[in-house]
Amino acid sequence: MDDFVLTIEDDTEVIIPEEESSDVNDNPQTSSSNNKKLNKKGDNKKEKKTKKEKDKKEINKKDVNTENDIINPDFTFFIDGINNSIEHPWDFSAARAGLKPKILVTSRTIDEIIEKKRLDTKKEKNAKANGNNKNGNKKVITKSKHDEDDPFAFGGGVDYVIDDEEGISDSEQEEENNEHKEKQDANSEDDMNDEGIDEDDDEDDVDEDDTVSSETDDEYERERKKAYFADKSEIIQNQDLASTESFQTMNLSRPILKGLSHLGFIQPTPIQKQAIPIALMGKDICGGAITGSGKTIAFLVPIIERLLYRPRQTAEVRVLILAPTRELAIQCHSVASKLAAFTDITLCLCVGGLSLKKQETELRVRPDIVIATPGRLIDHVRNSVSFSLENIEILIIDEADRMLEDGFADELNEIVKHCPKSRQTMLFSATMTDNIDELIRLSLNRPVKLMVDHIKATNAKLIQEFIRIREHQEKNRELILLILCKKYFKHKVIIFFRSKMIAHEMKIIFGLFGLKASELHGNLSQEQRLEALEAFRDGKVDYLLATDLASRGLDIKGIETVINYNMPQSYDHYIHRVGRTARAGRNGRSVTLTGEEDRKLLKMVLKHSQKEQIKRRNIDTELIKEYAENLAGIKDKVKEVLKEEKEEKLIKQTEMELLKGQNLIKYKEEIVNRPARTWFQTEKEKKSSKNLSVEEYNEKFDVKKRRRDEDDEGGKKKIKRDKYAADVTKKNAFTVVPKKKGVEKEKSKVGNVIKKKVKSGGYKSILIM
Numbered sequence: 001m002d003d004f005v006l007t008i009e010d011d012t013e014v015i016i017p018e019e020e021s022s023d024v025n026d027n028p029q030t031s032s033s034n035n036k037k038l039n040k041k042g043d044n045k046k047e048k049k050t051k052k053e054k055d056k057k058e059i060n061k062k063d064v065n066t067e068n069d070i071i072n073p074d075f076t077f078f079i080d081g082i083n084n085s086i087e088h089p090w091d092f093s094a095a096r097a098g099l100k101p102k103i104l105v106t107s108r109t110i111d112e113i114i115e116k117k118r119l120d121t122k123k124e125k126n127a128k129a130n131g132n133n134k135n136g137n138k139k140v141i142t143k144s145k146h147d148e149d150d151p152f153a154f155g156g157g158v159d160y161v162i163d164d165e166e167g168i169s170d171s172e173q174e175e176e177n178n179e180h181k182e183k184q185d186a187n188s189e190d191d192m193n194d195e196g197i198d199e200d201d202d203e204d205d206v207d208e209d210d211t212v213s214s215e216t217d218d219e220y221e222r223e224r225k226k227a228y229f230a231d232k233s234e235i236i237q238n239q240d241l242a243s244t245e246s247f248q249t250m251n252l253s254r255p256i257l258k259g260l261s262h263l264g265f266i267q268p269t270p271i272q273k274q275a276i277p278i279a280l281m282g283k284d285i286c287g288g289a290i291t292g293s294g295k296t297i298a299f300l301v302p303i304i305e306r307l308l309y310r311p312r313q314t315a316e317v318r319v320l321i322l323a324p325t326r327e328l329a330i331q332c333h334s335v336a337s338k339l340a341a342f343t344d345i346t347l348c349l350c351v352g353g354l355s356l357k358k359q360e361t362e363l364r365v366r367p368d369i370v371i372a373t374p375g376r377l378i379d380h381v382r383n384s385v386s387f388s389l390e391n392i393e394i395l396i397i398d399e400a401d402r403m404l405e406d407g408f409a410d411e412l413n414e415i416v417k418h419c420p421k422s423r424q425t426m427l428f429s430a431t432m433t434d435n436i437d438e439l440i441r442l443s444l445n446r447p448v449k450l451m452v453d454h455i456k457a458t459n460a461k462l463i464q465e466f467i468r469i470r471e472h473q474e475k476n477r478e479l480i481l482l483i484l485c486k487k488y489f490k491h492k493v494i495i496f497f498r499s500k501m502i503a504h505e506m507k508i509i510f511g512l513f514g515l516k517a518s519e520l521h522g523n524l525s526q527e528q529r530l531e532a533l534e535a536f537r538d539g540k541v542d543y544l545l546a547t548d549l550a551s552r553g554l555d556i557k558g559i560e561t562v563i564n565y566n567m568p569q570s571y572d573h574y575i576h577r578v579g580r581t582a583r584a585g586r587n588g589r590s591v592t593l594t595g596e597e598d599r600k601l602l603k604m605v606l607k608h609s610q611k612e613q614i615k616r617r618n619i620d621t622e623l624i625k626e627y628a629e630n631l632a633g634i635k636d637k638v639k640e641v642l643k644e645e646k647e648e649k650l651i652k653q654t655e656m657e658l659l660k661g662q663n664l665i666k667y668k669e670e671i672v673n674r675p676a677r678t679w680f681q682t683e684k685e686k687k688s689s690k691n692l693s694v695e696e697y698n699e700k701f702d703v704k705k706r707r708r709d710e711d712d713e714g715g716k717k718k719i720k721r722d723k724y725a726a727d728v729t730k731k732n733a734f735t736v737v738p739k740k741k742g743v744e745k746e747k748s749k750v751g752n753v754i755k756k757k758v759k760s761g762g763y764k765s766i767l768i769m
C-alpha cells in the first residue's frame, strides 16, 4: 500500500499542500492512507524536499490541463461547510509589499499623544484625590478595577432600557409591550409603531432616489428592460440544476477546485450557482445579491477557469477588475491570489497609495489579471510604457452601481473607452441597478440580469436596532455612542460616521475613555489605513471608526456589530454599511442612531426588512446625565490632543520638506530626466468631480430639510406646492442648472434649490450646481 501511494505521488506529481494533507487526515475514510503517507514523509526528509520542489514546479507549470494533472484518489474536500479554521480569507501581504518606501521622520503618533493625555489626567485625578485627603477631606474614593486604568470611568450607573425581546415568545412580548405602553408617559410615541411608520404608509412620500426601480417600473420601463436584458430562462434552460449543487459538479478545472477547497468552500452560494455557469458561457452579467453572499467568488471562479484555456504564446492583460476603494481592490486581489494559487495565472494590484514604480514593473510583464481602482489605472494607461487595455477580454466592475455614480463616471467612461467592445462585462453589487439609462454607458451586450435575493434586502440574520434621537437630543449622540460601546458592544464593532473629522474626534474621545479604537478614512496615509484595518481584524483594537470608505465590500470575519452614528445618506448606503456584519450566513446586529430628518429612510428600511429583524432601543436618561458630566470633563482634553497633533504634523511636514529638498539636490539629474506624467483630470477637475457627490449629498439634506420645513409638526402632511407649481411633476421638479454666469450670484447657494420667475408668470425650482 505504501508503495502504491509513493508510486502515485512520484509518477503523477500530484500536489498535496500541507494544509490539504491535514484536512484529509480529518476524514476517517482517508486517514489511514494519509497517515501512512505522513509517516513515510517523516521517515525520509530528502524525499519530502524533492516532493516540495516538484510541487513548486507543478504550480509554475505552463499547461495546467496536461495528462499529469490526474486527480489524486486521496484528495477530498471539506465536508462541513465553511472551513472555520481559515481565520481570514484574505490578507494584506500584497498591499504591504507594494507600499512606498517609508520615510523615517520621528514624530509622535495620535495614539501616543492620547495615551500621554490619559496618563496625565490620571495623575491629575490622583493628585487631586490625595490633596483632598491631606486637607482632611474625609470623602472616600472607591476605586474599582476599571477605574485604575480609566481616568474617566463612570462607576456603576443605571442601566439603560432595552426593548430587545429576543428569545421572548410573541404572546409574552405582546403582553410586555402592553404593560410597557400603559406605563409610558408622554414619551410613549417613542415606540416605532406610534410614529406612523408602517409598511404601507406614505408610498409616494419616499425620496425618488431611494425607490427600488424594479418594484416601481411602469409598463414602458418593463418593456424596455425586457428588450435590453437577455432572457435568463432561455440561457439556462439546458442547465442541469443538480450540476450546480457543489463546486465539484460544476465542471471546473482541478486547480480551481483545489483553490476553492483551500479557501474552505464546497458549496456554491446562490449567486455563485447562477453566475458561474452563465459567466463561463461568456455572457455579460448584471448581478445583484445581498451583502456577504459571495459575489467575489462568483466572478473570480469563471475568470480563472476561462484563463486556464488562454493561449500562452504571448502574455497579455486579459482581465480587468475595478473596485471603488483601495481596500476593496486589495481584498479582491488577495482572494483571487488564493483562488489561483494552484494555477500559473498572474495578478497585479494597481491601487493608489501604493508604489507606482513597483506597479509599473509588474505591468511590464503583462499579468493576466489586473485589479485596480479607477484613478490609478488611468494613470498607468496614460503613463506606463507598454501597458494598455486593448487586449482586455473580461471586464468586471465590482460595486458597479457606485462606479456608475457621478464621482466615478468620468473615470469609468475613460476606462471603458480603452477596452475592446468585444469584451465580456460583468457587474456586481448588493444594490445593483437595472436602470438602463445608467447601464447603457457601459455598452453591455444583452446582459443577463441575475438578481438573486429580494431586491435591496438586508440579510435575514441581521437584527436592526434603532435609537430615536429627537431634535433636542441631538447633542447627546456622542454620549449615546459611548454608552453603547462602554456597556454593551465591546468587541469587533465597526462605527460609521458622516465625516472624517467626527470619526477622528471620536477616536480621541474613545482613547481618553480607554476604548481601543482605530480609524479608517481618507485623511490617512495608505499605510495607516492598512494598519487600522489589520489592528481591527486581528483584535488589537475593538472598534473601527470609519467613514463610508469602509462601507462597501469589506469582508472582515467576526464583525458582530455595526453602529451608524448617523443614518447614512441613502438606503443603498445603509444596506452596504450594515452589510459589514451578518455575512456568509452568520448572525449580526446593527444599531442606528436615527434623527428626526431620517424618518423617510427609516421607512425604507422597515419596508425592506422582516418585522422580526427590527428592534427599538431606548437609552435611560439618567445614564445619559451621568455620562454627560464625564464627557464635559474631557472636551478640553480633546482640544488639547488636537492641538498637539497639529503641532506634531507641522514638525513632521517641515522635516519632510527638508528631506525632499535634500533628495532634489541629490537626484537632480534623474528627476529632471524623468518623462513628464500626464493626467486624465487636473487636480481641480478631480476635486470638482469628487465634490459633486458631496454636493449631491448636501442637496439631499437640503431637500429633506425643505420638506421638513414645509411639513407641519407631525410630519404627516405632504409637501405643500406653491400655486404656480401645479404642473411640476415629481420627476422634473428640479431643473438642473450648471454653475454658469447667469446664476453666478447664487454661488453661495450651491446645492440649494431656488425659485426663479418664468415668463409664463409662474415659478420654477432650480437646483444650483
Ligand SMILES: Nc1ncnc2c1ncn2[C@@H]1O[C@H](COP(=O)(O)OP(=O)(O)OP(=O)(O)O)[C@@H](O)[C@H]1O
Residues within 6 Å of the ligand: 081, 082, 089, 264, 265, 266, 267, 268, 269, 272, 289, 290, 291, 292, 293, 294, 295, 296, 297, 429, 430, 552, 553, 554, 555, 579, 583, 584
Ligand atoms: N461558497 C462559499 N462557501 C462559504 N463561504 C463563502 C463562499 N463564497 C464566499 N464565501 C465567504 O463569504 C464571505 C462574503 O463573501 P464576499 O465578500 O464575496 O461577499 P459579497 O457578496 O461580495 O459582499 P458585499 O456585497 O458586502 O461586497 C467571505 O468571507 C467569503 O469568504
